[in-house]
Amino acid sequence: MLEIKNLHVKLEDGDRVILKGLSLTVPKGEVHAIMGPNGSGKSTLAYVLAGRDGYEVTEGDILWNGESILDMEPDERAAKGVFLAFQYPMEIPGVAGLTFLRTALNSVRKKRGETELTTPAFMKIVKEKGQKLNINVDMLKRPVNVGFSGGEKKRSEILQMALLEPTLCVLDETDSGLDIDALRVVAEGVNALRDKDRAFLVITHYQRLLNYIVPDKVHVLADGRIQKTGGKELALELEKSGYADYTGKAA
Amino acid sequence: MNVAVMKSKAEQALTEAFEAVAAKLPGSAAVKARRAEAIGAFGSLGLPHRRIEEWKYTDLRANLKEALPPAIHDETPLTIAELIVALGPLAHVDAYRVTFVNGRHRAALDDISEASGLDVATLGKTLASAPSNVADALTKSDANGAIAALNAAFMTDGAIVRVADKATLAKPLLVVFVRAGSGKHSVTVRNFVSIGKNATATIIEAHVVLPGAAADAQSNALTEVTVGKAATLHHAKVAVDEGRCVHLADWDVSLDADATYRGFQFSTGLGLARNEINVLYTGRGGKLDLSGAYMARGNEHIDTTLVVDHAVPACESRELFKGVLDGHGRGIFQGKIIVQPDAQKTDGKQMSQALMLSEDAEFDSKPELEIFADDVVCGHGATSAELDPDMLFYCRSRGIPESEARALMIESFIGEAIDKVEHPEVRAALMAFAKNWLAGSTRG
Numbered sequence: 297m298l299e300i301k302n303l304h305v306k307l308e309d310g311d312r313v314i315l316k317g318l319s320l321t322v323p324k325g326e327v328h329a330i331m332g333p334n335g336s337g338k339s340t341l342a343y344v345l346a347g348r349d350g351y352e353v354t355e356g357d358i359l360w361n362g363e364s365i366l367d368m369e370p371d372e373r374a375a376k377g378v379f380l381a382f383q384y385p386m387e388i389p390g391v392a393g394l395t396f397l398r399t400a401l402n403s404v405r406k407k408r409g410e411t412e413l414t415t416p417a418f419m420k421i422v423k424e425k426g427q428k429l430n431i432n433v434d435m436l437k438r439p440v441n442v443g444f445s446g447g448e449k450k451r452s453e454i455l456q457m458a459l460l461e462p463t464l465c466v467l468d469e470t471d472s473g474l475d476i477d478a479l480r481v482v483a484e485g486v487n488a489l490r491d492k493d494r495a496f497l498v499i500t501h502y503q504r505l506l507n508y509i510v511p512d513k514v515h516v517l518a519d520g521r522i523q524k525t526g527g528k529e530l531a532l533e534l535e536k537s538g539y540a541d542y543t544g545k546a547a
Numbered sequence: 548m549n550v551a552v553m554k555s556k557a558e559q560a561l562t563e564a565f566e567a568v569a570a571k572l573p574g575s576a577a578v579k580a581r582r583a584e585a586i587g588a589f590g591s592l593g594l595p596h597r598r599i600e601e602w603k604y605t606d607l608r609a610n611l612k613e614a615l616p617p618a619i620h621d622e623t624p625l626t627i628a629e630l631i632v633a634l635g636p637l638a639h640v641d642a643y644r645v646t647f648v649n650g651r652h653r654a655a656l657d658d659i660s661e662a663s664g665l666d667v668a669t670l671g672k673t674l675a676s677a678p679s680n681v682a683d684a685l686t687k688s689d690a691n692g693a694i695a696a697l698n699a700a701f702m703t704d705g706a707i708v709r710v711a712d713k714a715t716l717a718k719p720l721l722v723v724f725v726r727a728g729s730g731k732h733s734v735t736v737r738n739f740v741s742i743g744k745n746a747t748a749t750i751i752e753a754h755v756v757l758p759g760a761a762a763d764a765q766s767n768a769l770t771e772v773t774v775g776k777a778a779t780l781h782h783a784k785v786a787v788d789e790g791r792c793v794h795l796a797d798w799d800v801s802l803d804a805d806a807t808y809r810g811f812q813f814s815t816g817l818g819l820a821r822n823e824i825n826v827l828y829t830g831r832g833g834k835l836d837l838s839g840a841y842m843a844r845g846n847e848h849i850d851t852t853l854v855v856d857h858a859v860p861a862c863e864s865r866e867l868f869k870g871v872l873d874g875h876g877r878g879i880f881q882g883k884i885i886v887q888p889d890a891q892k893t894d895g896k897q898m899s900q901a902l903m904l905s906e907d908a909e910f911d912s913k914p915e916l917e918i919f920a921d922d923v924v925c926g927h928g929a930t931s932a933e934l935d936p937d938m939l940f941y942c943r944s945r946g947i948p949e950s951e952a953r954a955l956m957i958e959s960f961i962g963e964a965i966d967k968v969e970h971p972e973v974r975a976a977l978m979a980f981a982k983n984w985l986a987g988s989t990r991g
Contacts, residue, residue, distance in 0.1 A: 346944045349936065374946035386941040390959025396945075399955060404946035439959075456945060 297361065298322040298464055298495055304355035305337075305344055305520075314340045316520035317356070324463070327496040329506055331531060332517035333539040338499045339383060341517070342468040345497075346380035347373050360464055374400075375407035379462030381453040383469040385441050393436035393452070397422060401459050425458045429485050447478030454485035465489065466497045471505035483508030503535035518542035558593050560614035562586065565700055571619045573703060574674040577682035585686065585699035592693040604879040604911045605821055605850040611793065615733040615765050617701050621649035623728035625757065630656055633725045633757040636979035637785060640972040642721040642751065645669075649727060650703040650734035656723075664714025664746070670705035670737055685737070688769060694795050694821070698769045701735035705770075708750065712743035712775070719749035719781075719970060726764055726788070727757040733765035740770060742778040742806075749781040749970050754796075756788050765793040772798060774806040776830065783811040783973055784822075787980055790845055791818040798823070802862075804830025811968050812839035812851070813977050815984045820849045826856065826864070828890075833862040838967040840869050840977070842984045843876030843908075850879040857890040860920075866897040869964040871957055871984075872908035882927065883915040890920045897927040902934065902960045954985050 298321065305315040314337045322328045332338050344351050345358065347370035357364050365373050388396065402412040413421070423433060429451045441449050450470055457465055467486065471479055486509050490496070498509055506514070506528065514530040516523045516539075523542045524530065554562075565586045572582060595601070596608035625648045631638045645667055646656035652669045659667055670685070677685060686699040706722045724736060742748055752770060774780045786794050794817045802808050812822055826835055841849045855864045870878035880899040901910035912929035934956055942952035961981050968974040 346940075348940050348944075369949070370940060370943035371946050371948050371952075374944060380944055382941070386935075386938050388938055388941070388956070388959065390963050391955055396942075396955075399951065400942075400945035400947050403948060403951065407946065460946065 297324055298497070299359040300356070301359070302356035303344070303353065303358065305340060305351050305353055308350050308352050314520055315344070318517070318521055320515060320522055322495045322497055324495050325492040326512040327490065327498060327509065329498045329500060329511040329514045329531060330517050331500055331503070331514060331534055333543055334501070336518045337520045338501075338517055339468055342380055342466050342499055345466050346370055346378060371403065372407070374460065374462070375404050377463035379457050379460055379465050381450075381457060381465065381467045381470055383472060385449040385453050387442045387444075388440040389442050391440050393438060393440050394422065394433070396440045397436065397456065397459060400456065404460055421459065426455055428488065429455050429458070430481060431455050446473035447475065447481070450474060450478065450482050451485065454482055458485065458489060463493060464495050464497070466499070468499050469501060470498070471500055471502060479505065479508060503531040506531045516542055555594065555608055557611045557614045558608070561697065562590055564614060564617055568617050568619050572701065573671045575677045575682060577679040578674045578677050578686065581682050581686040582700045585696045589693050589696040589700060592696065595693055601852060601881070604881075605819075605848065607821075610819055610848075615731050615763065617703070618649040618651070618730070618732040618734050619703065621651050621728075623649055623730070625653065625656065625725060625727050627656060629727070629757055630723070630725060633727070633755045634723065634753065635755065635787065635983070636976035637721065637751070637753055637755070640719060640721065640751070640970075640976055642719040643716075644721045644723060645706045646723045646725065647704055647736065648725045649732065650724070650736050652704050659720075662716065662718075662720070664711045665716055665720065666709040666711070667720075668707040670707055670739075671703060673707060688771060688797070688799055694767060695769060695797065698735055698737055698767050698797075701733070701767065702737045702769075703735060705736040705738040707739045708741065710742045710746045710748045713745045714743065715747040716749065719751055719973065721751045721753060724752075724754045724766070724768065725757060726755070726760050726766070726792070729759075729761050731761045731763045733767070735767045737768070738770040740772045740780070740782070742774045742780045744775040745777050746775065747779045749973070750783075751973060752782075752784045754784070754786040754788070754794065756792070762789065762791045764788070764791070766795070768794070768796045770798050772800040772808075774800070774802050774808050776803045777805040778803070779807040779809075781809045781969055783813070783968060785977070785980070786812075786814045786817060786820065788816040788818075790816050790847060792816070793818055794820040794822075796820070796822050798825070800824070800826045802826065802828050802830070802833035802835065805832040806830070807834045809836045809967070809969065810838070812841075813965075813980060814839070814841040814849050815843075815980060816847070817843075817849055818847055822849070822851045824851075824853045826854070828857055828859050828862040831859050831861045833859075835862070835864040836967065837865070838867040838964050840961045840964040840981065841878060842871040842961070842981065843878060844873040846875050848877045848879075850881075852879075852881040854883045854885065855895070857884070857886045857893045857895065859887075860890050861892040862890070862894075864895040864897075866899075867964055867967060868899045869961055870901040870910065871904065871961055872901055872910060873904040875907045876905070877909045877911075879911045880929070881913045881915070883917065884925060884927070886916075886918040886920050886923050886925065888919040891922040893920060893923040893925065895923070895925040899929045900960075901931040902957065903931055904934070904957075957985060958982065
């Protein structure tokens with residue numbers, strides 16, 4: 297279970313406060329969506345969960361399975377099952393996709409007390425999981441994400457997620473830059489990972505993604521706080537009326 | 548400006564060292580006369596210093612504090628097992644081999660008996676019996692200057708390699724210069740490489756050290772290369788030492804019509820290095836691919852200075868040099884491309900990149916294009932950057948620990964240059980050297 301308790305976050309440089317007492321609970325096996333206007337703190341929440349530098353938590357805590365993750369390095373969090381699918385996945389020139397995936401998977405396995413995979417065993421898994429996402433091995437021989445289309449980058453994120461088998465999946469604007477076909481492939485990849493032991497936090501600006509990844513709950517984030525929580529119908533409501541009610545309230 | 552300067556301690560010592568060892572240096576009477584001329588030339592030139600434009604960033608007069616005594620008739624023992632240790636990852640390359648220890652040929656460590664199309668003589672023996680015209684050829688070089696003059700004065704040995712017309716060497720030729728023993732000294736060698744028409748060869752020049760050798764050392768290595776018509780030479784230099792060695796090196800390459808030359812230089816652990824490469828095209832259609840990788844930490848200083856002279860039309864040149872700089876490490880890249888008035892249809896591209904791992908590292912890059920023809924395509928670029936924190940975070944968010952993520956990114960940076968080496972075993976050896984360097988990084 298993910299428990300975010302009264303989280304206050306400011307940027308390390310300067311005084312800008314972004315999250316102002318955000319509280320949220322996502323039990324295992326559930327998919328929660330976070331929707332909100334631009335600048336509401338959605339991406340900050342995603343980065344703070346993954347442990348990116350540049351943010352300072354001034355108050356509150358984040359517990360994953362009862363354990364605070366705030367003092368953990370990003371790679372320790374990954375080993376504990378935290379995974380962030382990036383809004384803008386990084387390109388890493390010179391590092392072949394397969395090398396990257398294998399290094400990541402074996403690092404995580406080592407930390408989880410599992411044995412490292414041999415090359416044939418690794419290749420078998422990559423081929424199998426890649427196939428479902430229309431990612432072939434040739435694509436993974438190329439440097440990580442270099443020259444990939446928006447859709448290819450997002451599919452490659454989901455492949456990483458499928459390989460690392462995280463238990464907390466945070467998807468940051470996974471729908472941005474995707475056409476409808478790419479969106480469907482990505483959503484199918486995500487849905488295939490839905491599991492009673494896995495929690496999802498799906499961050500999005502638009503309701504469209506939630507037609508494909510149907511959430512158990514929807515939270516509205518505005519001005520650094522959860523303003524409203526409801527069922528999946530809340531997303532449709534927002535699509536119709538926009539965020540004006542919430543930004544107005546915030547101002 | 549003609550200012551009388553006092554000789555530095557090292558300049559004085561070099562002149563005195565010559566007086567002391569001249570009689571013992573190999574050479575016929577003609578060679579001895581050329582050596583005396585060379586030290587005379589050095590005496591008037593002195594060590595290059597920062598007021599000479601080409602030496603602006605590598606002030607030898609200021610930085611070469613002392614001149615170590617030349618190694619002459621060195622007999623430091625070296626076993627095959629020790630040679631393998633000194634070669635490190637290069638020992639895994641299946642190659643013909645010519646071996647020099649402290650600047651002296653060791654036939655017992657050679658392995659060239661089976662090589663067909665390959666003829667290897669040694670400079671030491673050749674000098675001993677050289678008549679006047681041969682003495683001229685062996686002592687003169689395209690590189691005029693103080694370092695070449697010192698090389699002519701002090702050279703003790705080296706490989707004279709000839710690959711026959713139309714021959715294709717079955718294996719690479721490894722020319723190894725091993726530094727061994729506790730004596731502090733300077734080693735001066737000169738090689739000649741001549742590739743016959745339509746021949747193909749891979750030659751690796753390795754300057755390596757046996758662990759336990761004196762920390763301080765100086766080497767001056769000059770290699771003259773002629774690539775014949777439509778011939779191909781893959782040429783690599785590996786200079787790997789333990790952080791204090793002064794390495795002054797020069798390659799002088801000339802390419803005949805339709806010749807292909809792929810040169811690569813790898814340097815780590817050099818206290819003060821100057822790697823010069825001069826390339827001259829003498830026939831149309833020559834193709835040059837020159838690249839290199841260097842890694843420096845501590846107070847190491849690695850200078851790569853190229854001059855590519857497009858003297859004839861329709862030749863192509865490509866350069867890619869990459870450096871990784873940590874601590875107070877300093878990298879210098881000077882690349883001059885000259886396109887002579889007749890050299891129409893020249894196609895030249897140059898790139899020099901440095902990855903800075905520390906606030907105190909320094910990278911100086913000076914590309915120079917001198918273009919006198921009008922129908923040419925020439926370009927150059929230089930970048931210096933730190934490891935991208937966003938990329939590091941991306942790797943770490945996938946569970947890769949920081950040290951591994953850094954290593955992965957540094958390897959990928961330097962690997963892009965090493966990938967230019969076509970021979971797979973040589974490429975693997977260079978990548979292994981780079982990984983060794985990373986494993987010893989204080990930031991690992």
